Amino acid sequence: METKEAIRHAQLNKISKNNKTWTNSINEIKLYESLFADSIWKTAQVVGVTLSSDNEIDTKPIILQARLQSKKVCVPRTRDQYQMDFFKLESRTVIRKNDFGIYEPRENINLIQKKEIDLMIVPGIAFSLMGDRVGFGGGYYDRYLSDFKGTTVSLADPLRLYEDRTWRLEKTDQQIDKIVTVER
Numbered sequence: 213m214e215t216k217e218a219i220r221h222a223q224l225n226k227i228s229k230n231n232k233t234w235t236n237s238i239n240e241i242k243l244y245e246s247l248f249a250d251s252i253w254k255t256a257q258v259v260g261v262t263l264s265s266d267n268e269i270d271t272k273p274i275i276l277q278a279r280l281q282s283k284k285v286c287v288p289r290t291r292d293q294y295q296m297d298f299f300k301l302e303s304r305t306v307i308r309k310n311d312f313g314i315y316e317p318r319e320n321i322n323l324i325q326k327k328e329i330d331l332m333i334v335p336g337i338a339f340s341l342m343g344d345r346v347g348f349g350g351g352y353y354d355r356y357l358s359d360f361k362g363t364t365v366s367l368a369d370p371l372r373l374y375e376d377r378t379w380r381l382e383k384t385d386q387q388i389d390k391i392v393t394v395e396r
């Protein structure tokens with residue numbers, strides 16, 4: 213078993229070398245297709261998703277599809293003590309890059325309650341088929357999801373997918389309900 217720190221280090225290195233290839237983009241397209249075909253997606257009215265950075269699975273196609281299907285989209289904004297809140301994303305929402313280089317809404321307007329969110333698309337840098345997840349390390353999602361009642365889904369391209377977890381679980385780790393993968 214490895215530490216999450218070691219996985220994070222190895223994954224960030226691997227992802228930064230590979231994420232600009234066409235193979236990777238086509239894998240992302242396959243992930244979006246299976247997400248949008250899923251009944252979890254089809255029935256969701258309110259979707260929580262991040263504003264992706266360069267080294268993450270691009271969330272713009274997810275935001276576009278949600279808007280085309282008249283779903284409400286909300287995005288996270290971090291605050292103190294590794295907490296975050298979700299705010300409704302609208303055309304007029306002003307996005308800024310925060311001190312950690314993460315994109316988020318500049319204003320805390322239109323808070324969406326946790327219980328309103330049907331589907332949470334959870335980011336991460338490594339996942340197992342069983343729903344284990346390694347994120348950037350703040351524990352933001354572990355905290356937020358600890359009393360979340362909706363469905364959680366993560367998109368795991370081949371770069372981010374481990375069939376079996378090779379890292380040690382922590383008590384606070386939240387399992388993801390559904391890991392979407394590129395079938396081969």
Ligand SMILES: Nc1nc2c(c(=O)[nH]1)N(C=O)[C@@H](CNc1ccc(C(=O)N[C@@H](CCC(=O)O)C(=O)O)cc1)CN2
Nearest residue numbers: 262263264265288290312314335347348349350352353
């Ligand atoms: N696009 C995107 N947005 C997201 C996330 C994400 O993974 N991707 N998050 C997923 O969780 C949340 C933000 N996560 C963060 C994770 C780590 C650090 C971070 O590394 N902070 C400092 C250390 C701070 C400290 O320890 O005091 C740093 O290392 O510089 C910041 C935010 C919410 N928004």
Ligand SMILES: Nc1ncnc2c1ncn2[C@@H]1O[C@H](COP(=O)(O)OP(=O)(O)OP(=O)(O)O)[C@@H](O)[C@H]1O
Nearest residue numbers: 216346347348349350351352353354355358382384
């Ligand atoms: N509910 C919680 N209460 C207190 N501490 C927590 C909770 N959830 C996670 N933590 C702590 O937060 C720290 C970071 O957690 P972890 O390494 O799992 O982050 P991550 O899930 O990879 O990151 P993120 O969710 O921000 O992408 C760990 O020390 C963990 O113990």
